[in-house]
Amino acid sequence: MELHTLTIHQLHQLLKSRQVSSVEATRSLLARIEATDSRINAFITVAADQAMTAAEVADQRIGSGDCAPLTGVPVALKDIFLTEGLRTTCASRMLENFIAPYDATAWANMKKQGAVLLGKLNQDEFAMGSSSENSAFGATRNPWDTNRIPGGSSGGSAAAIAAQQAIATLGTDTGGSIRQPASHCGCVGLKPTYGRVSRHGVIAYASSLDQVGPVTRDVTDAALLLQTIAGHDPLDSTSVAQAVPDYSAALKNDVKRLKIGLPKEYFIDGLDQDVQRAMDNAIAHLRSQGAEFVEVSLPHTAYAVACYYLIATAEASSNLARYEGVRFGRRASEAQGLIEMMSQSRAEGFGAEVKRRIMLGTYALSSGYYDAYYLKAQKVRTLIQRDFNEAFKQVDILLTPVAPTPAFRIGEKTADPLQMYLSDIFTIPVNLAGTCGISIPAQPSADGLPIGLQLIGRPFGEETILQAAYSFEQTTDWHRQKAAL
Amino acid sequence: MSITCTEIDHVARLARLALSDAEKELFTSQMSAILSYAETLNGLDTDGISPTSRAVPVENAFRADAVSASIGTDQALANAPDRVDSFFRVPPVIE
Numbered sequence: 221m222e223l224h225t226l227t228i229h230q231l232h233q234l235l236k237s238r239q240v241s242s243v244e245a246t247r248s249l250l251a252r253i254e255a256t257d258s259r260i261n262a263f264i265t266v267a268a269d270q271a272m273t274a275a276e277v278a279d280q281r282i283g284s285g286d287c288a289p290l291t292g293v294p295v296a297l298k299d300i301f302l303t304e305g306l307r308t309t310c311a312s313r314m315l316e317n318f319i320a321p322y323d324a325t326a327w328a329n330m331k332k333q334g335a336v337l338l339g340k341l342n343q344d345e346f347a348m349g350s351s352s353e354n355s356a357f358g359a360t361r362n363p364w365d366t367n368r369i370p371g372g373s374s375g376g377s378a379a380a381i382a383a384q385q386a387i388a389t390l391g392t393d394t395g396g397s398i399r400q401p402a403s404h405c406g407c408v409g410l411k412p413t414y415g416r417v418s419r420h421g422v423i424a425y426a427s428s429l430d431q432v433g434p435v436t437r438d439v440t441d442a443a444l445l446l447q448t449i450a451g452h453d454p455l456d457s458t459s460v461a462q463a464v465p466d467y468s469a470a471l472k473n474d475v476k477r478l479k480i481g482l483p484k485e486y487f488i489d490g491l492d493q494d495v496q497r498a499m500d501n502a503i504a505h506l507r508s509q510g511a512e513f514v515e516v517s518l519p520h521t522a523y524a525v526a527c528y529y530l531i532a533t534a535e536a537s538s539n540l541a542r543y544e545g546v547r548f549g550r551r552a553s554e555a556q557g558l559i560e561m562m563s564q565s566r567a568e569g570f571g572a573e574v575k576r577r578i579m580l581g582t583y584a585l586s587s588g589y590y591d592a593y594y595l596k597a598q599k600v601r602t603l604i605q606r607d608f609n610e611a612f613k614q615v616d617i618l619l620t621p622v623a624p625t626p627a628f629r630i631g632e633k634t635a636d637p638l639q640m641y642l643s644d645i646f647t648i649p650v651n652l653a654g655t656c657g658i659s660i661p662a663q664p665s666a667d668g669l670p671i672g673l674q675l676i677g678r679p680f681g682e683e684t685i686l687q688a689a690y691s692f693e694q695t696t697d698w699h700r701q702k703a704a705l
Numbered sequence: 706m707s708i709t710c711t712e713i714d715h716v717a718r719l720a721r722l723a724l725s726d727a728e729k730e731l732f733t734s735q736m737s738a739i740l741s742y743a744e745t746l747n748g749l750d751t752d753g754i755s756p757t758s759r760a761v762p763v764e765n766a767f768r769a770d771a772v773s774a775s776i777g778t779d780q781a782l783a784n785a786p787d788r789v790d791s792f793f794r795v796p797p798v799i800e
């Protein structure tokens with residue numbers, strides 16, 4: 221049996237019934253990483269020894285009759301999550317040697333169940349990017365076609381699932397950074413409602429938009445992992461004190477009379493043919509299962525990318541002020557005087573995209589421009605949020621593409637940042653509105669590249685999108701297709 | 706919207722970023738393009754619209770004013786590029 225191909229729930233059954241040990245499963249995944257990662261570069265750090273030790277501890281725990289859903293399950297984390305005692309780089313030279321002093325809450329919750337950490341995953345530096353090319357540790361490649369990007373910024377989180385290098389992973393999503401890579405790599409990626417999962421110990425990019433979520437092989441695993449990480453955390457003042465429902469109970473194959481909105485602004489002329497075909501096919505599937513479709517309008521969609529890149533860069537310029545070469549991170553050794561030391565350390569530590577966004581954000585917040593850019597963008601954000609509120613008066617969920625095209629080629633968009641930003645057009649509005657969205661595998665392109673389908677729910681409506689996604693998954697086998705590596 | 710080299714210098718100083726001449730030149734053209742695109746927002750009438758600073762309404766989160774466990778001085782200093790005793794050490798601020 222190829223243990224590295226299993227889902228969380230499949231491996232859990234084998235572990236619980238003692239047919240397989242966590243040591244065996246962990247060994248299988250580490251061997252798979254060893255055999256494939258020179259071609260994918262999904263991992264920044266592989267923690268083989270620590271993983272084997274954690275697997276032994278998990279096996280003892282299972283031996284004593286205690287087997288929680290993640291006990292002994294080998295997982296990996298985007299390198300944006302702090303992991304106590306293990307290097308956390310955020311794919312930046314700035315944090316090349318940073319050893320986290322504590323665990324991010326989301327990971328702490330998984331660790332409590334006995335999950336086994338295989339290592340830390342590649343990403344765009346400080347989560348800024350849509351292709352995972354902006355990494356100080358080299359670009360991650362798409363396991364379905366290694367000449368193509370895996371998406372970003374959580375590219376390693378999705379590529380590791382597609383390359384069968386981890387059973388499940390965590391990513392973060394600020395403008396589509398979980399859903400878009402999941403779409404490009406044929407995985408399930410869930411961005412929960414803002415406030416549903418603690419951001420404590422997650423390196424901050426744009427704090428009013430950042431949210432943690434699972435990347436998995438199927439919808440059942442996404443529900444399981446969300447269950448583990450969701451909930452109020454006193455250490456994150458924006459995490460919401462709302463009861464966490466039983467997400468697995470929502471996994472029912474039933475979309476009868478579910479009202480699904482199709483935002484007309486997302487189904488524009490000139491949409492990539494393969495993407496259009498995948499959407500048509502998905503709509504036909506869900507309709508045959510009893511769902512009702514209604515056209516809706518999100519009239520401010522065209523303003524979302526501009527709005528996002530002002531708000532996100534402004535917040536980033538503030539958040540990244542902490543990297544000054546004093547308390548942690550890189551320090552330029554040659555510089556004279558405090559200010560020069562800081563400016564030089566930041567120049568050496570940050571890559572081009574991070575510098576560009578800090579510059580943009582600083583400009584948007586600077587004296588004389590604040591009202592014209594940042595405040596204006598925050599007002600437009602209100603209009604975008606209202607669009608969703610209005611749509612959700614008519615329908616239960618929305619169905620849209622995740623990305624305008626399948627995965628593009630490595631290097632195709634690096635010279636033109638604006639073109640890169642526009643590839644996030646269908647995912648960004650969900651972050652601005654603060655609500656939840658899931659990407660699930662739909663019909664692949666004619667060339668066999670994965671294409672994701674996005675289901676968007678009301679705030680804290682994760683159960684509804686999980687149920688619809690689960691129902692769709694029951695009628696298709698695209699999520700079972702595997703990249704030939 | 707086009708940005709001048711002087712503005713780039715000013716913003717880089719505010720952001721404490723020592724940019725190379727090549728970077729300044731590149732960012733001048735790229736930021737001009739991105740900010741021109743951002744100006745599409747000016748086509749929207751937002752008079753009377755209140756700004757959204759966070760997606761989900763939350764109240765101030767207070768905790769009890771009580772001492773609790775922390776990571777401690779040694780761990781807090783463990784990642785410092787330079788330290789002396791229980792302090793971060795920095796280059797001279799005043800010559």
